[in-house]
Amino acid sequence: MGEAVPTLPRLFLGEALRQLREDSGRSLDAAAAHIGKNRQRLIRLLDGKATLTREELDRLVAFLGAGKQLRRELVALGEEARKKPNDEPYTDLGPGAYRRVAYLEAMATTIRSYEKGIFPALVQSPAYVEALMELSHGIWWDEAVDQERLDRVAIRLERQRRVFVSKKDKEVHLLFTDDAFEAVVGSSEVMREQVAHVLRVVEAQPKLTVQVVPTAARNNPAQHGGLTLFGFGEVLRTVGSLPVVYGPATYFDKEPDTRCLERAFGKLCELALSPSETVDFMKRKLQKGS
Structure with missing residues (x-):
């Protein structure tokens, strides 16, 4: 996937993953390698400028040690992040x-x-x-x-x-x-x-x-x-x-x-x-x- 336009769901997802990675103690390189991406791609993801497929995101959050509830929330947020931006205010209907x-x-x-x-x-x-x-x-x-x-x-x-x-x-x-x-x-x-x-x-x-x-x-x-x-x-x-x-x-x-x-x-x-x-x-x- 190419560079994504920052939207609120993408920013939410990026910050959630940033906090999860920091708490896990996993390095950027290790996390990127686990999902078959390079370090720069993962940095863009954390900055809200890239997205992942559902399968890639699920593998990443599992690698970073997300619990069952947070894992479900982040995968759902990933679906929102992959949507094209529009001009409407963002209403957060996702779990958590x-x-x-x-x-x-x-x-x-x-x-x-x-x-x-x-x-x-x-x-x-x-x-x-x-x-x-x-x-x-x-x-x-x-x-x-x-x-x-x-x-x-x-x-x-x-x-x-x-x-x-x-x-x-x-x-x-x-x-x-x-x-x-x-x-x-x-x-x-x-x-x-x-x-x-x-x-x-x-x-x-x-x-x-x-x-x-x-x-x-x-x-x-x-x-x-x-x-x-x-x-x-x-x-x-x-x-x-x-x-x-x-x-x-x-x-x-x-x-x-x-x-x-x-x-x-x-x-x-x-x-x-x-x-x-x-x-x-x-x-x-x-x-x-x-």
Whole structure:
């Protein structure tokens, strides 16, 4: 197969394979040789600029040690990657769609995100993540499938690690509404630790900006819910998404769509407390709860 035009499924597949290869400890040369390709072809695949046949991809992910579930997800993603690109936003209908945002976060050089009524995923404490997944268990997925709850907790925490303990220089800007402090998740102890956790992360990460948006602020353009923008410098166009709790995720990479999301995020920044005001606000919340 020839050089492929980068599309979101191809980028998702490339990043997933990159992470899988790194975790496996297998060399690029060994992985390429196993499927009968040269090193350069495998690099293009990891960059989202090449595809493989179903049989080649299945052999590769097996060689890299993918478990049964991940292997099934990557083979399905490979089918999407082989499709011709179109002008429509990409709706991720494949298995394990909730994993894909992690690939964009890992690739991005800038992450701008807004959440309404909940602390952003990238600054959620382990206890808050556990409590969120526990309350979702038996509602957003089958109660009998406890492994999914465990997987989602692990993936959420791994997303944070790949963003904040990364070789790439990332700028992260997170906004969230102040009702997140009142919406108790788990217990008051979990909530107190969550506020303290955000303060610790802000102090430890110089390239992280966190701002609280007052729910009483007038003319909030995103009363419906959250939005995220992933930037990749000059390499790729900006990708936007509107996070959902249940159902397929839709990603936007066409300029008219991402311009709308850019304008909304800019307006939210205007409505938000400044970063220093946000820190003071969180410290007062912490003191009040002690």
